[in-house]
Amino acid sequence: MNQSLKNPQMKKTLIRITLWMLLATVAGCILFVGLSKLQAAQMMRQNIAMAGRMSTEDDAQNIAKLFTDPISEQDYEAGKALLSPYGVNVEMDPSLYQPYQSLLMQQLIGFCFLMLVLWGIVMLCCLRGMHGIFSQIRSLSSRVRQAADGNPKMLPAINEGDMQSLENSINLLVERSGFGMESLQADKMFLKNLLSDISHQLKTPLAALQLYSDLMLDHPDMEPAQREEFLQQSSQQLARIDWLIQGMLKMARLESGSILMQRKPTSLSSVALSAMSPFQAMADLKKVSLVSQIPDAISLNIDAEWTAEALGNLIKNALEHSHQGGHIRLTAKDTAMTVQLSVIDDGEGMESTELPYIFERFYRKQSQVKSSSVGIGLSLAKAILAENDADIYVKSAPGHGSEFVITFLKKSF
Incomplete structure (x- = not known):
């Protein structure tokens, strides 16, 4: 987990989540304040209507019905006429209304606490989920490095999804790189053996040619018959070299696939x-x-x-x-x-x-x-x-x- 927390992508993701949660909290608080003003106006209207009914009714039962019955316009107008001289109306500043202030504070504290708990849950889920993803990515990276170092290994099965697709792609890459490295090693060995064989095969005819030419140069008065024999031997060695070179060129063309058989x-x-x-x-x-x-x-x-x-x-x-x-x-x-x-x-x-x-x-x-x-x-x-x-x-x-x-x-x- 500590290694995942040090990951730059993990840090960026957690910072983004925190910023989004802060923005959501601020937006929620603004929304709560707006809604609470509507609640304050409704509470004030209820209280004004209650004052109006109490001024016109002596029956306690009728007054109690105001807590359950809809507000009547008659009660509201009576209360408004009674309280307006004292500056009490639905347009008054909600901050002057103590019940509103207490309710708003409770709602804001509850909302912020809820957002804090939600932020903690989201962060924990993200940490666990991203830790698993980054662990798999580190494992994939390790396998790719092993393949690059010449030790290709197939990856174990992972759950289905994008990681499975990535795993399959890396397995395909590892498999092909393994084949490529094997082919490269085989080509290097083939070239090494080929050069060694050609060198060995050319050594004898070239040495013979060198010997015949040196003998003829060192003995300008050599008998014509012997000189002709040396020339014939040189011609045979040249024919042998030509056969070797032509044969190797044909083999190379065949093995490279550059020859298309005209059947x-x-x-x-x-x-x-x-x-x-x-x-x-x-x-x-x-x-x-x-x-x-x-x-x-x-x-x-x-x-x-x-x-x-x-x-x-x-x-x-x-x-x-x-x-x-x-x-x-x-x-x-x-x-x-x-x-x-x-x-x-x-x-x-x-x-x-x-x-x-x-x-x-x-x-x-x-x-x-x-x-x-x-x-x-x-x-x-x-x-x-x-x-x-x-x-x-x-x-x-x-x-x-x-x-x-x-x-x-x-x-x-």
Whole structure:
């Protein structure tokens, strides 16, 4: 209660109530004085009429009736004629009439006492009510400060009304701020990990480029064949850096929602051929058979360009893990609920312990993945397919190759 009394709003409210009560008391006193003058005139008229009847009547019973019967004009005129010579009439100053003064004083004292009691009751009710309101406000303020300090907590239920509405609004604010802070922390952690991963991924190709350039500068008389080999190695490292940067830009655009998939009915076979085309030369160099066995009749409502990008990443991954003379097949199965697209290779395969991590960004097996790999292709493929309402998983075993299965739900077509 003491804390509430120190509240400036509480003080202002109590002062306003006191001023209004004082104004009401003054107005009531003025009204009482005005009404008492009318009462004094009525009492004087009654007394004048009584004096008039007493001057004309000897019968005590008739005189007593004047206390209960209405005043007659005859009695009043008789009394007026009797008392006027002495200055007694209804227009005389009420202050000269002692019964009036006594009655007025009693009424004013009673009215002021009543107003004082009423003021006390009003002040007590206001103190109790406002103390409860300010206590709730302090509690709400404390919860808001906790939310601002990173410790959001939902508020307990309060009685219905405006405070309930305020509580609901603050709960909504706390909930959203909590989500916002969690999202901010996640974004900060994501950015930290991303910068760390990019730094790590760029370190190797940049170091190789620096080494090749230093060797060629330090040995201007280097054999042309060796210089050409260094230039080819530098070109490969530059291609690796370009792949990393392009992949990260695509991932950033996908995660920010700035890419709008242009979906339309598309032949799955044509998308597969478009994805295979850039890797046909690489497959020929490794003597790997790269074929599509997807029926022409299968059509999906997808973004053809981005889906081809995702398939291309899966094909590139399969080529990197295939041996000389290996086989890579693209197949599709049309079921009642789904269309399943598979990229199958007979390469080196993977351990079961690796399968949960292969779609993570920059994940790769250092012992088996070629140095040109940056470990972003599968993560990018999964993100693209998710934007096309498709899911992907892998089946693999060491020495038996891998099968990446993409599942499109027909209800999303």
